[in-house]
Amino acid sequence: MGRGLLGAGKQVNGLALSNEILMSVDKPARYIGHEINAVYKDPGGLVRFVMCFPDLYEIGMSHLGIQILYDMLNSFDDVWCERVYSVWTDLHRIMKDEHIPLFALESQDPVKDFDFLGITLQYEMCYTNMLQILDLSGIPFYSSDRGEDDPIVICGGPCAYNPEPLADFTDLVYIGEGETVYRRLIDLYKECKSAGVTRREFIHEAGKLPGIYAPSCYEVSYNDDGTIKSFDPLYDDMPDRIVKEVVCDLSDTYYPVKPIVPYIKATQDRVVLEIQRGCIRGCRFCQAGSVYRPTRERDEKKLEEYARQMIANTGHEEISLSSLSSSDYSHLEQICDFLINEFSSKHINISLPSLRVDAFSLDVMSKVQDVRKSVITFAPEAGSQRMRNVINKGLTREDILKGCREAFIGGWTRVKLYFMLGLPFETEEDMEGIAELSNEIAKLYYDTIPKEERKTKVSIVSSTSFFVPKPFTPFQWASMNTADEFRYKAHVVNEAMRKQLNYKSIKYNWHSADVSVLEGVFARGDRRLAKVLVRAYEKGCLFDAWTETFSFAPWQEAFNETGTDPEFYYNRVRSLDEILPWDFIDTGVTKDFLIREYENAAKGTVTPNCRQKCSGCGAARYKGGVCYES
Amino acid sequence: MKVRIRFSKHGALVYIGHLDVMRYFQKLFRRADIPVKYSEGFSPHQILSFTPPLPLGMESFGEYADVELTQSVPTKKALAVLRKKSVPEIEIMSFRQLPDGCENAMASVKAASYSFIYDDKAQNDAVKDAVTAFLDKSELNILKKTKKNERIINIRPLVYDLTVDTDAAKIDMTISSGSLDNIKPELVLDCLIQNCGLDSTILTGSRTVRLDQFTDAGGKLISLDEAGEDII
Numbered sequence: 001m002g003r004g005l006l007g008a009g010k011q012v013n014g015l016a017l018s019n020e021i022l023m024s025v026d027k028p029a030r031y032i033g034h035e036i037n038a039v040y041k042d043p044g045g046l047v048r049f050v051m052c053f054p055d056l057y058e059i060g061m062s063h064l065g066i067q068i069l070y071d072m073l074n075s076f077d078d079v080w081c082e083r084v085y086s087v088w089t090d091l092h093r094i095m096k097d098e099h100i101p102l103f104a105l106e107s108q109d110p111v112k113d114f115d116f117l118g119i120t121l122q123y124e125m126c127y128t129n130m131l132q133i134l135d136l137s138g139i140p141f142y143s144s145d146r147g148e149d150d151p152i153v154i155c156g157g158p159c160a161y162n163p164e165p166l167a168d169f170t171d172l173v174y175i176g177e178g179e180t181v182y183r184r185l186i187d188l189y190k191e192c193k194s195a196g197v198t199r200r201e202f203i204h205e206a207g208k209l210p211g212i213y214a215p216s217c218y219e220v221s222y223n224d225d226g227t228i229k230s231f232d233p234l235y236d237d238m239p240d241r242i243v244k245e246v247v248c249d250l251s252d253t254y255y256p257v258k259p260i261v262p263y264i265k266a267t268q269d270r271v272v273l274e275i276q277r278g279c280i281r282g283c284r285f286c287q288a289g290s291v292y293r294p295t296r297e298r299d300e301k302k303l304e305e306y307a308r309q310m311i312a313n314t315g316h317e318e319i320s321l322s323s324l325s326s327s328d329y330s331h332l333e334q335i336c337d338f339l340i341n342e343f344s345s346k347h348i349n350i351s352l353p354s355l356r357v358d359a360f361s362l363d364v365m366s367k368v369q370d371v372r373k374s375v376i377t378f379a380p381e382a383g384s385q386r387m388r389n390v391i392n393k394g395l396t397r398e399d400i401l402k403g404c405r406e407a408f409i410g411g412w413t414r415v416k417l418y419f420m421l422g423l424p425f426e427t428e429e430d431m432e433g434i435a436e437l438s439n440e441i442a443k444l445y446y447d448t449i450p451k452e453e454r455k456t457k458v459s460i461v462s463s464t465s466f467f468v469p470k471p472f473t474p475f476q477w478a479s480m481n482t483a484d485e486f487r488y489k490a491h492v493v494n495e496a497m498r499k500q501l502n503y504k505s506i507k508y509n510w511h512s513a514d515v516s517v518l519e520g521v522f523a524r525g526d527r528r529l530a531k532v533l534v535r536a537y538e539k540g541c542l543f544d545a546w547t548e549t550f551s552f553a554p555w556q557e558a559f560n561e562t563g564t565d566p567e568f569y570y571n572r573v574r575s576l577d578e579i580l581p582w583d584f585i586d587t588g589v590t591k592d593f594l595i596r597e598y599e600n601a602a603k604g605t606v607t608p609n610c611r612q613k614c615s616g617c618g619a620a621r622y623k624g625g626v627c628y629e630s
Numbered sequence: 631m632k633v634r635i636r637f638s639k640h641g642a643l644v645y646i647g648h649l650d651v652m653r654y655f656q657k658l659f660r661r662a663d664i665p666v667k668y669s670e671g672f673s674p675h676q677i678l679s680f681t682p683p684l685p686l687g688m689e690s691f692g693e694y695a696d697v698e699l700t701q702s703v704p705t706k707k708a709l710a711v712l713r714k715k716s717v718p719e720i721e722i723m724s725f726r727q728l729p730d731g732c733e734n735a736m737a738s739v740k741a742a743s744y745s746f747i748y749d750d751k752a753q754n755d756a757v758k759d760a761v762t763a764f765l766d767k768s769e770l771n772i773l774k775k776t777k778k779n780e781r782i783i784n785i786r787p788l789v790y791d792l793t794v795d796t797d798a799a800k801i802d803m804t805i806s807s808g809s810l811d812n813i814k815p816e817l818v819l820d821c822l823i824q825n826c827g828l829d830s831t832i833l834t835g836s837r838t839v840r841l842d843q844f845t846d847a848g849g850k851l852i853s854l855d856e857a858g859e860d861i862i
Contacts, residue, residue, distance in 0.1 A: 013641065013642060013644075015642055022645050022687070023687045028686075029646045029647070029650060031645075032643075032645050032646075034642045034717060034719060035717075036657075036661075036715075036717060263643075263653075263654060264650055265650075265653065311660070312661065312663075314661070315656070315657030315659070315660035315661035316657065316660075317657070317660065347668050370672050370673070
């Protein structure tokens, strides 16, 4: 390890920030690096990559994707990958006032001196944080303003499936899973660098690699009504469509068995075992369920080995499974048995999120958790069976009640329910159904557990979020509700709750409508939103995903001052033949399939899951995963 | 059996807080496979006790953690594996068995030693004068502020040793610490400035390092380290 290399601009403590500054900000440990398993290299001759999660350290450190890419890039002898996260508002002000450049955690070197700045986009509300990273680094916002010495800014992650609102800020966008093309990208970079080609030429060449999109090499024109007229490459040698990258064999790829262990408590202070990618369910509102197709599983024996190594390498006291729907993993019983047998006696907690509530999962949970303290969670997403059919949520009222009954008998008394409001084809009955289902579950408890056996009353917590239509889902053409409509719907649910017999056992929460509206704008936005983002950032918008820092008024001003109508983006019904900003991306799932699913939604027709019957979504072209299970 | 571990906390790690250090050790013991004893009950935790929290930003070469083990581990072996699994900025300095009935790390601290490094030899004479003036007095009253209250105390009997190292431009001090009569090195500096004529510019660019912590062994201060013995 090459620690203690005192480069230019470093303080005596070897850090980029002085003692005085570190002592004046909240949680200075966010900015010092030096964690267990952080990678230090001698930078001489290496391609310098800095990977950014544009939110607080505690959030970013909990993200598996970055750990995977960090591990992979550092496994290359010619690359040193470091990390950078958003700086909290206290340090932001100091760095702006004192002109301190943003730095990477490991070397504490300025981000601006790196070859690549990679940014993962996990949610729309971090877009202003991306601008903060560029701003504090001293890198121009607009790709077109950057010089030969600026890093190549490359974005990836789920929001990159519609990269257009950020198109002007990014040099390259990686569409799909990072494990596959980075090696080729680094090689191309080294070739271009030694050949002395310009930044512009490199970006052009990189844009020809599979899965890599170079926004500056494409031109968009618009119709009078504001919709897209054409989206074309500027050069003949650029692809018309960017095909998503996928790791076909998840058992034979990188896995970060030495994840970094933060000093301060991260949101995920545990070992995370990713058991599969993708989801067979096909819920029509879910972007992840679409863009991560086909569903691919990791080999169970390998996972056991990873789990052992990761516990030994981190010393974490908890291990958790990660996937979109763990219950669909073919070897769930084996992996659960393994975790219990291997780790329970070693005082390592096992957490099993996203498990369907049934006899098996209740049995497993009773072994690994304190039943009295734990909560049973369902995500019915909609209150009525009709609406659940519309969204293709394959969870019936009977499933929920059966799961709850078994849970109550098993000793659980707390139930959490997640719903969405504002789904397409929604009626007041569907909204009231949320209250009715909540009540039915409470009633079920009192019917199931005799009075003398009740140790406490039942607690039902029902939460609604507001539905935001996302690209590459069957609802990508749908209108999203206005903030007022959302608030009205939450009111309808709240009133219905109060009419329920067991309303004292039910607590109802709903999300902020303003944040949802903004998310809706950027989720389906286009390149013209870049100026809104810059204006909002200039007005001080930052950490918009955090309630204590979010303010809607400056966003409204930013829309007004840039002559942008947010309703055009979130509230308008798009016609099926409109050119959508993200149409140039090919995720494998075809537009025909999405249209078919939209029509099925309108009819309330359920589409079977991938294991029941192939619905011909198009993902089979990747020749792997569930599409090729025998 | 109970083992006492002495460790340093220096470099960049002065910016991690006490709770984070505790979590760090819990994970370190698991990485190093040290047979730590867990409490009974539904959520068992490692039986672990630390000396009082080190202020954020201060370096120390005398922090202690007491930990119960289910079986003995030779000092040499434990040190090798703990050092390998720790970061250089938390250096494991010793690993020694405590006698039965020994007070835990938190309770046994009676004094602590610090170096106040002012780093400017031009100040040596002024510092020497102030320290001499301090040592000449038998009573030095100063306002001690805590989170809860503030009161005037006589600091002089709580300062056991105060010397100037002119070569290193630092003041070394051993002062009362722990649950009874706890004072901080800053209070000694305040007193040197307010009562002994030292100019407050001495604080500019200075830093304070904790050197060690001590317990009372029959009227004599000994390092917390000396309460235990190496495990062969």
